[in-house]
Each structure stands twice: as C-alpha cells, then as structure tokens.
Amino acid sequence: MTLSNINLIFVFFIIIYIIFYCFTTLGNYCFNKDLIEGKSGENVVINHIIRLLDYKAKLIKINNNNKFDFIIEHESGLSRSYEVKTDTYISESKDSGNMFVEFECRNKPSGISTSLADWFVYYIPYLSEIYYIKTDDLKELISNNNFKVTNNSGDLNSNTKGYLINRYNYRFYFKIYQLV
Numbered sequence: 001m002t003l004s005n006i007n008l009i010f011v012f013f014i015i016i017y018i019i020f021y022c023f024t025t026l027g028n029y030c031f032n033k034d035l036i037e038g039k040s041g042e043n044v045v046i047n048h049i050i051r052l053l054d055y056k057a058k059l060i061k062i063n064n065n066n067k068f069d070f071i072i073e074h075e076s077g078l079s080r081s082y083e084v085k086t087d088t089y090i091s092e093s094k095d096s097g098n099m100f101v102e103f104e105c106r107n108k109p110s111g112i113s114t115s116l117a118d119w120f121v122y123y124i125p126y127l128s129e130i131y132y133i134k135t136d137d138l139k140e141l142i143s144n145n146n147f148k149v150t151n152n153s154g155d156l157n158s159n160t161k162g163y164l165i166n167r168y169n170y171r172f173y174f175k176i177y178q179l180v
Helices: 003-025 031-052 135-143
Strands: 057-062 070-074 079-086 098-105 119-124 129-134 148-150 161-166 175-178
Touching: 031 057, 031 070, 031 079, 031 119, 031 129, 079 098, 098 119, 119 135, 129 135, 135 161
Parallel strands: 079 119
Antiparallel strands: 057 070, 070 079, 098 161, 119 129, 129 175, 148 161
16 A cells, blocks of 8 residues: 555545534534535525526635625626535424524624625525525615524534524515425
8 A cells, every 4th residue: 555545544534524524513603614515605696696697697706705705697697606605404303593693703794794795695595596686675674673693503512603594584685486
C-alpha cells in the first residue's frame, strides 16, 4: 500500500467520523452538513428561476459571502441577486408552520441583517415549496411585526438568532411555488 492510498483511507475515515458526529451529537445542527444541503437548495432554486423565465436567463455569478448567493441575468440584460435559505428541519414529524429567518450568528449580524440580495428565497425540500419575496419587502414585514425571536437555533454554541414567521398567516406576502 502506498502512502497516498493510506492518506486516502485516513481522509475517508475522518469524513465518516464527521458525518457520524454530526448525525449523532448535533441532530440537524451541523455546519458542514447544512452547507451541503444549502448549496443543493441553491441549485434547485437556480433551476426553478431559469424555468420560470422560460430558459431566457442564465446564472452569471455564484457568491460565497453573506451579501447574496447568486445572480441570474435575463436575456434582456436585467439581472437580480438572490439569497436562498434551505429549511431541512421541516419534516413529516417536525413542522411548526414557521419559517426561520436568521439575523445573527456568533454575536455578529448575519442572514437578513447582512443580505444585499434583491430577492430572498425560502426553500422547503420536504414540502417541495419555494417562497419568494423581495428582500426589502421581507425586511419591512419584519420591522412592521413583532415576530417571535429564537436563540441558540443553529450549530452548538453559535448563538444563532432568528425570527419565526408563520407560513400560513403571512403567505400572501410571498410568491409561493409548488415543485412537481
């Protein structure tokens, strides 16, 4: 066995350990797992937007900071930026009816507080639903209401805070699509 084969085996076992750790000690709160699910959700939304625009649009930029996730440009030249949140917490046995909109993590502004995206998109894989709202409209909705704030909602010790917005009571503020 060569040194590179031993290194590959070692890396494989480290990955297995991380996955096992995330699923057994932190439940659904594991940043690396959440990141993978988030990127997967972004791809679903990108494809959905391009289909909504009759394939007359293209992805022009993927962003890896807290300002926005990606930009799509229509063939007319008009481009829009999007922030996507993928909620994998909702399942058959866990659905409070709320959306979680993060605004702080690790004692720093995050999520809706730092987003410069034109559109905020909330994707729920279990329900095959996508909610679209202009980011400024979401910020106004939050400022005009007294939504419940949760603490410690993310990874262990992240002190993630967010607003809980009832999907049913506030659905008329969103463009909602059911994926088929």
